[in-house]
Amino acid sequence: MLSRVAANLYWFSRYLRRAENLARLVNVGSQLQLDLPRSARFAWRPLIETLGAADEFDRQHPAGGKQPDEAGVIRFLLVDPENPQSLHEVVRQARELQRSVRETLPQDCWVAINDLYLYIEASTDRAGSRRYRQEFLDRVIDSCLRVSALLTANVSRDIGFQFLRLGTAIEQADMTSRIIDTAAAGLIQPRIEDDAEAFREMQWMSVLQCLAAYQMYRRHLRQRVSAELALQFLLKDRQFPRSVLFCLTRIQGILPLMPARRPVQLALNRVLGSVFDADPARVLKTGPGAFMDRLQVELDALDGALRQSYFTG
Amino acid sequence: MDWTGYRSPTWDELIGHDGQPHTAARPLVDYLASLSRGELAERQLAADVTARVMGVTFTVYTEGRNVDRTLPFDLIPRVIARAEWDRTAAGLRQRIQALNLFIGDIYGAQKIVKDKVFPEFLLKDSVNFRPQCVGIRPPLDIWAHICGSDLVRDGDGTLYALEDNLRIPSGVSYMIENRMVSKRVFPELFETSAILPVDDYPAQLYDTLAALSPRPGDTPVIALLTPGIYNSAYFEHCYLAQSMGVELVEGGDLFVGDDDVCYMRTVYGPRRIDVIYRRVDDMFIDPEVFRPESLLGVPGLIRSWRAGNVALANAPGAGVADDKVVFAYVPKMIKYYLGEEAILPNVPSYLCHDDKERAYVLDHIEELVVKPANESGGYGMLIGPRASKTEHAQFRELIKANPRNYVAQPTLSLSTAPILGDHGPEPRHLDLRPFVLSRKDIYVTTGGLTRVAMKKDSLVVNSSQGGGAKDTWVVDTEEAS
Numbered sequence: 001m002l003s004r005v006a007a008n009l010y011w012f013s014r015y016l017r018r019a020e021n022l023a024r025l026v027n028v029g030s031q032l033q034l035d036l037p038r039s040a041r042f043a044w045r046p047l048i049e050t051l052g053a054a055d056e057f058d059r060q061h062p063a064g065g066k067q068p069d070e071a072g073v074i075r076f077l078l079v080d081p082e083n084p085q086s087l088h089e090v091v092r093q094a095r096e097l098q099r100s101v102r103e104t105l106p107q108d109c110w111v112a113i114n115d116l117y118l119y120i121e122a123s124t125d126r127a128g129s130r131r132y133r134q135e136f137l138d139r140v141i142d143s144c145l146r147v148s149a150l151l152t153a154n155v156s157r158d159i160g161f162q163f164l165r166l167g168t169a170i171e172q173a174d175m176t177s178r179i180i181d182t183a184a185a186g187l188i189q190p191r192i193e194d195d196a197e198a199f200r201e202m203q204w205m206s207v208l209q210c211l212a213a214y215q216m217y218r219r220h221l222r223q224r225v226s227a228e229l230a231l232q233f234l235l236k237d238r239q240f241p242r243s244v245l246f247c248l249t250r251i252q253g254i255l256p257l258m259p260a261r262r263p264v265q266l267a268l269n270r271v272l273g274s275v276f277d278a279d280p281a282r283v284l285k286t287g288p289g290a291f292m293d294r295l296q297v298e299l300d301a302l303d304g305a306l307r308q309s310y311f312t313g
Numbered sequence: 314m315d316w317t318g319y320r321s322p323t324w325d326e327l328i329g330h331d332g333q334p335h336t337a338a339r340p341l342v343d344y345l346a347s348l349s350r351g352e353l354a355e356r357q358l359a360a361d362v363t364a365r366v367m368g369v370t371f372t373v374y375t376e377g378r379n380v381d382r383t384l385p386f387d388l389i390p391r392v393i394a395r396a397e398w399d400r401t402a403a404g405l406r407q408r409i410q411a412l413n414l415f416i417g418d419i420y421g422a423q424k425i426v427k428d429k430v431f432p433e434f435l436l437k438d439s440v441n442f443r444p445q446c447v448g449i450r451p452p453l454d455i456w457a458h459i460c461g462s463d464l465v466r467d468g469d470g471t472l473y474a475l476e477d478n479l480r481i482p483s484g485v486s487y488m489i490e491n492r493m494v495s496k497r498v499f500p501e502l503f504e505t506s507a508i509l510p511v512d513d514y515p516a517q518l519y520d521t522l523a524a525l526s527p528r529p530g531d532t533p534v535i536a537l538l539t540p541g542i543y544n545s546a547y548f549e550h551c552y553l554a555q556s557m558g559v560e561l562v563e564g565g566d567l568f569v570g571d572d573d574v575c576y577m578r579t580v581y582g583p584r585r586i587d588v589i590y591r592r593v594d595d596m597f598i599d600p601e602v603f604r605p606e607s608l609l610g611v612p613g614l615i616r617s618w619r620a621g622n623v624a625l626a627n628a629p630g631a632g633v634a635d636d637k638v639v640f641a642y643v644p645k646m647i648k649y650y651l652g653e654e655a656i657l658p659n660v661p662s663y664l665c666h667d668d669k670e671r672a673y674v675l676d677h678i679e680e681l682v683v684k685p686a687n688e689s690g691g692y693g694m695l696i697g698p699r700a701s702k703t704e705h706a707q708f709r710e711l712i713k714a715n716p717r718n719y720v721a722q723p724t725l726s727l728s729t730a731p732i733l734g735d736h737g738p739e740p741r742h743l744d745l746r747p748f749v750l751s752r753k754d755i756y757v758t759t760g761g762l763t764r765v766a767m768k769k770d771s772l773v774v775n776s777s778q779g780g781g782a783k784d785t786w787v788v789d790t791e792e793a794s
Contacts (some may be wrong), residue, residue, distance in 0.1 A: 002566050003578040099542045103551040103561055159580065259581050313566075313578020 003313035006163045008101045010306070013151075013167030015094035016113075020144035021175040021211075022051065022087050025182075026077055027137045028210035030130070032187065032202070033070070039191050040199060044073045046185035050178045051077070053085040071128035078136075079124045087140065088124075091117050106154045109147055116143040162257050163310075165250070170303060173247035176211060177295045180234055183207040184288035204230040211242045231280040231288065244295070248272050251302075261309035264302070271298035314345045314353055314737060321740040323468040326391045326730040337394035337788040340506050344499075345389065350737075356498045357388045357733055363494045384487055385781030387732040390495055391743065391763045395509065395789040401464070401472060402747075402757040404657025407647060409460050409749045412477060412634045414650040416456040419633055420446050430649050431642055435666070438717060439633055440686075441480075443595060445602050446630035449619060452525045453752065457634070458626040459518070459590075460749040461485070464761075465660065468726030473660040474643070475744065479627060479635040481592050485514060485748050486549040487782050488762040489556075495784040507789035509759040514748065515556035518590075521750045522559075525624035526587040533587040535559040536577060538567070540593050540609045550592055564593070569613030575623040588624045589614075595629045637686045637720040638664055661723060665716040674712065674721040678705050681721040683712070696772060698724055727772055730783065732765060742766045744774050745785065760785035 025047060033042040048057050057076060061067055068076065078087045095117045098110055119139065126132045148168070155161050187206065188199040205225045208214040217225070217233050220240075237243040251268055274295060283291045319328060327338040334342035345353070364386050393401075418425050419442070425431045436442055461482025463475040492511050496503055519535070526533035539550040541563050554561035562577055567586065569575050576583035591598060597607040599614040617623045633639065641662035644655040663670040663681070674681060683695040695708045712719045731738035747761030763783040764774035774780040 001580045002560060002562060003580055004563065004566050006580045096542075102542075103555050163580075310580040313580075313583060 001159050001163075003311050005101050005104060006160065007307070007311035008097045009104065009160050009163040010167040010311070012094055012097040012101065012105075013164040014171040015090050015097065016144055016147055017168050017171040018175065019087055019090045019094065020141055021172070021179070022077070022085075022090060023137045023140040023144070024210050024212070025050070025179060026074065026087075027134070027141075028206045029187070030074070030133055031209075032206045035202070036188065040188050041191075043187055043189045044070070046182045046187060048073070048077070049185070050182040051085045053077070053083050056083045056085070071130075074133065075128040078127045079120065088120050091120055091140075104160055106150060108154070109150050112143060112147045112150060116140065116147075119143070159258065162254050165254055166306065169247040169250045169254070170299060170306075172242055173244045174296065174299050176234055176242055176244050176247070177292045177299070179207055179210060180231065180288060181292040184292070200227060201225055207234070213240060213242060216240050227284055228280050231284060235275060235278060235280065235283075245272075245275050248275060258310070261305070263305040264309050267298070267302040267305040271295065271302055274298060314348055314350070314733075316342065316346055316738060319731060319738045319740070321729040323726040323740075324466055324470050324728040325740060326393075326466070326728055326743070327389075328731070335392070335394070337790050338392040341390065341392055341502060341786070344502055345738075353388070353733060360386055360388055360494050360498050363497055364490070384776055385767050386491060386494060387741075387765060387767070387781055387783050388495075388498065389731050389733055389738070390499075390784040390786045391730045391745075391765075392786045392788055393760060395787055395791070397472075398760065398787045401657060404474075404655070405462055405747060405749050405757050406755045407651065407653060407656050408462065408474065408477065408643060409457065409751055409755060411643065411646040411650050412460070412479065413455050413457055413751055415646045416479075416628075416631055416634050417450075417454050418650075420449060420456075420630060425646070425649055428649070430645055435638060435717065436633075439636055439639070441595075441630075441632035441636055443630035443633070445615065446628070449628075449630075451618075451628045452527070452621075452624055455751050456628040456631040458521055458525070458628075458751050460751070461746045461761075462749065464657075464745045464747065465725060466728035466745075468728070470728075471658065473725070474640075474657050475660050476637060476640055477635060477643070478746075480632040481594065481627070482746070482748065483546040483549055483592075484746055484762040484764070484776075485758070486552040488748070488758065488760075488785070489514060490552075491762075491782055491784040506786075509787045509789065511759050511785075514758055515553060517750055517756045518553065519557040519559070521752045521756070522557075522588045522590055522624075522626055524752045525626060527621055527624060528587055534577075534585060535588045535590065536562045536567075536586055538562055538564070538589050538591040538593055538598075538611075540564075540597070544592075546592065553590075559590075562589075564607075564609045564611050567611040567614070569611060569617045573613070573617050573620040573622055575611065575614060575617045586623055588626065590626050595632060598625075598629060637662070637684050638666070638717065641720065660725065663721040665712050665719040665721065671712065671716055674719075675709055678709060678721075680724060682724050683708050683719055683721045686718050686720060696724065699772075730763075730765065732767065732781075732783075739769070741769070742772050742774065743783070760787045 029042060029044065029047055036042060048054050076083055076086065080086045081088055083089065095113050098105060098113050102110060123136055127136050151164055183203050187203050190196050190199055204227050205214065208217050208225065208230055211234065213234060217230065221229055221233065223229060233240065234243055236245045238245060240246055248268065248271060255265060255268065278291065321328065327342055328334055415425065419436065426433045426436065457479040459482060461478040461484065464472050465475045466472050489512055522535050523533050537550055537554040537559055539547060539561060541547065550561060560577065566577050567575055568578070575586045577586050593609050596603045598610040599612060600607045600610055601612045602615040615629065618625050641659065641664055644659055647653055647655045663674050665671040665674055679697045681697045683697065685693045695704060727742040729740035729742055732741045743763055743765040745761050745763050748758045750756040763785045764780050765783050766772060766774050767781045768779060
């Protein structure tokens with residue numbers, strides 16, 4: 001397998017998974033907003049920061065200038081081609097990558113991604129409006145899952161497939177940690193400081209919903225949502241496929257199927273160790289921000305090790 | 314489909330001047346006659362859908378954007394009788410054999426120049442002559458492993474060679490896909506007629522490439538080098554790589570080590586490459602030797618090739634014979650190298666570097682087709698009878714300024730075949746591009762790619778300029794009767 005093709009497969013599945021999570025995140029944000037009482041409002045800023053789009057956002061909306069309304073923020077996150085992290089751009093990247101590995105992936109996959117891209121292009125004007133947003137986001141999430149399903153159902157389990165799996169796993173671990181980070185930063189800004197505690201639970205519930213984890217959480221923990229248990233579930237659950245630990249364990253299962261490279265194994269061990277050792281209660285106390293930052297740095301290091309070992313040849 | 318009233322202004326590939334189909338085309342014509350307009354439209358739709366689903370596209374670069382287009386496909390095949398095809402194939406074999414001897418001679422002893430059969434000055438200012446290749450002897454002494462020759466038929470029914478594409482001829486994937494489409498659309502005809510298959514090409518190409526490996530005995534590692542996804546023929550590159558089971562690589566995937574061996578970068582580490590089917594032009598293939606700014610090539614590739622560590626198909630420099638002026642000398646080459654008369658006639662050419670011929674061209678420009686020696690894709694040419702007075706004058710000046718760069722040919726009355734028009738069959742001009750593979754023996758495709766001008770009266774069949782394609786059937790009439 002060519003290094004370039006392996007890298008493109010890996011990034012293709014990363015972008016695909018990123019697009020899906022992004023749509024989920026925006027979806028939960030808009031849902032949550034509908035539920036909030038007048039005494040609180042939804043804070044989009046942490047979400048923009050989570051997605052690494054703060055620089056572009058500030059460039060477009062310098063502090064002191066006119067700040068966009070909700071529809072403006074949503075458009076920025078979903079369809080703004082200037083924002084390199086927007087859904088539009090993420091899907092475009094996936095599509096470009098798929099073009100360059102067209103000979104390796106099933107034809108249906110190309111058709112599905114192309115469809116999704118054209119749909120997003122055609123929806124630029126109305127994605128901001130509340131009425132269509134739900135429909136739009138649902139369609140995006142469905143399309144992404146459809147491509148994943150096509151890959152799982154129809155691609156031979158050769159080494160290329162392992163790079164697809166690697167990309168999905170590392171992207172989900174990364175997105176989950178970012179989404180936890182967002183929740184910790186506070187998605188809800190109460191007008192009265194004392195109300196903060198009351199909204200805390202609601203926030204974590206939204207985060208669980210965002211990662212399609214709420215139902216599984218209830219089923220497996222049989223308790224109401226608390227910050228500590230939600231964090232425990234999203235970070236360390238061994239069975240929920242979007243938890244950080246689950247994704248990292250998956251990577252551990254993939255590595256033996258690939259040419260052995262020590263730096264990759266070391267980088268994985270480091271981040272796995274951090275997650276194992278993490279005590280949700282303590283992480284919450286000291287503020288999850290710092291811990292999640294560390295996790296992301298370690299995931300980056302793993303990505304770097306993969307690049308060094310497989311993608312540069 | 315109603316054939317009454319179908320008349321071609323010239324020779325037609327299916328229907329004779331008397332309105333009766335040629336023998337080889339009769340089953341097809343009769344069959345089409347039995348279909349209603351609705352049934353035909355339905356099949357054309359099925360053909361279009363099949364082509365789109367199979368992803369048959371080429372890329373057009375317009376207004377700063379790349380657009381994937383499907384090549385227009387006309388349902389009605391072009392039919393050639395086997396006996397005629399066998400003769401034509403023999404002519405193609407003879408041509409390519411002489412051309413390979415010519416290229417080898419030009420980069421070697423230059424006997425043909427010393428014997429004054431081919432003028433030296435033509436070589437000196439040929440843009441496709443690569444001095445860097447002088448003295449090199451590629452495996453089997455073959456330079457042009459893959460050749461796509463364009464054939465046209467004149468109003469009297471004679472098939473002529475129009476040009477030989479020895480650099481990076483494209484279109485063979487359409488030939489194969491067109492057949493897949495027409496098999497789906499006309500399965501009945503394939504059951505009852507002896508239509509010779511074309512799908513052997515990828516296997517033949519693989520054998521051609523494998524024969525070049527510098528490590529005979531071991532399974533060769535073969536790659537197809539593409540300029541990348543924005544190239545107009547990227548679809549074909551993918552298609553051929555996939556159907557041969559070889560790697561599809563870009564310049565950045567390859568490097569040449571200090572040992573002058575060419576490697577590709579894989580997830581397992583560097584892996585040696587033996588043969589490269591390059592679909593990147595000579596000038597971009599190695600920035601160390603040719604255009605230094607090229608990002609499409611591989612630094613050191615020519616070094617590795619010269620050392621015999623990697624084989625390149627086609628060999629750099631093969632394009633020296635892919636020149637419309639050199640083309641005019643092919644019958645002389647056949648005589649010189651093989652001692653034979655050309656089986657396949659050349660379209661007569663007037664060479665503008667010759668004073669007498671130039672004078673004729675300047676006088677008769679309104680009747681002639683004038684072509685620059687080294688353009689492809691139908692660009693930069695003048696079709697005398699269709700051009701304005703201003704254009705005539707402009708080309709007269711161009712010719713006077715650079716006579717060696719221009720060739721003129723009589724305007725042939727290009728043959729037609731029916732396409733499925735809105736109101737029944739309509740005649741459209743076409744040509745034929747067979748593909749010829751050279752190794753120890755020479756392989757010629759059965760038929761080739763038929764390119765057809767979809768616009769009424771148009772003579773330009775190039776896909777970049779609104780041309781389409783048809784399936785080409787070589788039909789064994791002996792067997793069928």
